[in-house]
Amino acid sequence: MLEQLLKPILAPLFNQWPALNEYGWQIAAMTVVLIVWLLTVMFNWVTVRLIRHLSQKAPVWDELLLQSIRTPLRLLIWVIGLSLLLEIFSRNGMAVSVGAGTEVRRFGAILIIAWGVLRFINSAEAFFTQPERGRKQVDRTTADAVAKLLRLIVVILAGLTVLQSAGISISGILAFGGIGGIAVGFAAKDLLANFFGGLMVYLDRPFRVGDWVRSPDKEIEGTVEHIGWRLTRIRTFDQRPLYVPNATFASISVENPSRMRNRRIYEHVGVRYDDADKVKQIVDDVREMLKAHPEIDIHQTLIVHLNRFGPSSLDFMVYTFTKTTQWVKYHAIKQDVMLRIADIIFSHGAEFAFPTQTLHIAGTESGLEPNVLPEGVAELQGR
Structure with a gap:
């Protein structure tokens, strides 16, 4: 031709x-x-x-x-x-x-x-x-x-x-594959478990490449770099690669902080018992400050209330959420909020409390009756 x-x-x-x-x-x-x-x-x-x-x-x-x-x-x-x-x-x-x-x-x-x-x-x-x-x-x-x-x-x-x-003949190969697949399945059960584990990760999508994940069950925390059919590579925060078999994700809980909508600020602030008459105004001013803060999400739960009588302080709780989820920006916002709370406390003439003990000494050595307190009350303060 x-x-x-x-x-x-x-x-x-x-x-x-x-x-x-x-x-x-x-x-x-x-x-x-x-x-x-x-x-x-x-x-x-x-x-x-x-x-x-x-x-x-x-x-x-x-x-x-x-x-x-x-x-x-x-x-x-x-x-x-x-x-x-x-x-x-x-x-x-x-x-x-x-x-x-x-x-x-x-x-x-x-x-x-x-x-x-x-x-x-x-x-x-x-x-x-x-x-x-x-x-x-x-x-x-x-x-x-x-x-x-x-x-x-x-x-x-x-x-x-x-x-x-x-x-x-392809039919012969397919027939052999059906019979030999049973033996291969027993011999490579871990490999198949990882394969189907990777398939479930692709289908369920609990995380994706670039997400920050952590497991409360295992010491797993970092950024997902690659999801393979057998292994998932996670880069820990100290820049070490962590290779996790995909079958592991079928038996552990996985937390995906990358998908959270807000970050939470949750703190307890204590003032002295001597400033008990100022606590209500301090709490109200802190609440108004948070409502007016441009980086605080007022559509989420916002709580500022006197929470407990501590051993040496009156503690009020600050519970709110930031608009951002970025780790670095969140800490900058949290620092700004805490400094504003300190300014509010000092503006009312109050002070932060620190661990204090008051010791009342019986007056037998001073010539007083045992049940009568001495004129001077020794107060020992220590941080």
């Missing part, structure tokens, strides 16, 4: 120089290489201009597809050319089997198509997980899970297609 296609093209050359008939297959091989090279140059020229034209518009599926399959298609041109060369060699007594060109063309096409689809999946995943103005960013964890599943499907289909093309 190839010789029939090239014969009209090379006929004028052979008619003009009859001596070239002895080198017919060499000339045919050189012609194939030249045609493949010209097709490659033309393909590059067309795709470069097409991509440049598409890049002027908003990135869409057609541009992603073209960028992904450009290199595989260029390689496919050379694979087809190689298969044609093998056919020429096999027909002219070279040490090449007769069906080598067909086999190279068939297996090469399967593998190159699979490679192009994998590149397209990777490009789509990278595109939809990159933040860009005017476009909603896809959740990174979901995109990673879908991309992994699609890549697995492509690899399995490509492998089965290659086996079928090689003459191996």
Whole structure:
């Protein structure tokens, strides 16, 4: 077939120089290489201009597809050319089997198509997980899970297609897989447990990449960096990587502070018993200060009340929530609130209480009756 296609093209050359008939297959091989090279140059020229034209518009599926399959298609041109060369060699007594060109063309096409689809999946995943103005960013964890599943499907289909093309019965492999799967399941039960644990993490989504998670059951706390099919990598706050098997998340409680709506300020402030007459006004002023604070969420619970009679202080409770959930900003707001509370207490002439003991000494040594207190009451104060 190839010789029939090239014969009209090379006929004028052979008619003009009859001596070239002895080198017919060499000339045919050189012609194939030249045609493949010209097709490659033309393909590059067309795709470069097409991509440049598409890049002027908003990135869409057609541009992603073209960028992904450009290199595989260029390689496919050379694979087809190689298969044609093998056919020429096999027909002219070279040490090449007769069906080598067909086999190279068939297996090469399967593998190159699979490679192009994998590149397209990777490009789509990278595109939809990159933040860009005017476009909603896809959740990174979901995109990673879908991309992994699609890549697995492509690899399995490509492998089965290659086996079928090689003459191996797929039905026999599937039957063997069903029987051997039981033995493999017992041998790799931990691996399967981690796999299904990762699947549950992807489906339930208790956390995603970038979240701060912690477990009250285990010493696990840090930022999620990667969720794999077997392990989840968490970066602890001292910058150490922590690798947690996914099966662990099926048996522990996981807290996700990254999803909290507010951060809480919960403190007890104590003033002296000598300032008992000023406590009500102090509490009222602190409550009004919190209501007027720009960083306090007044739509959440806000409590400022005298809470208890302590051993050496009158304690009032401050319970409120900040609008921000950022760790550093939260502490700055909390510091500002506590300094304002101190200013309110001092503005009323009151003072903070500290642990105090008052010791009443019987007056027997001073000549008084045992039940009569001495004029001086010794007061020992200590922090």
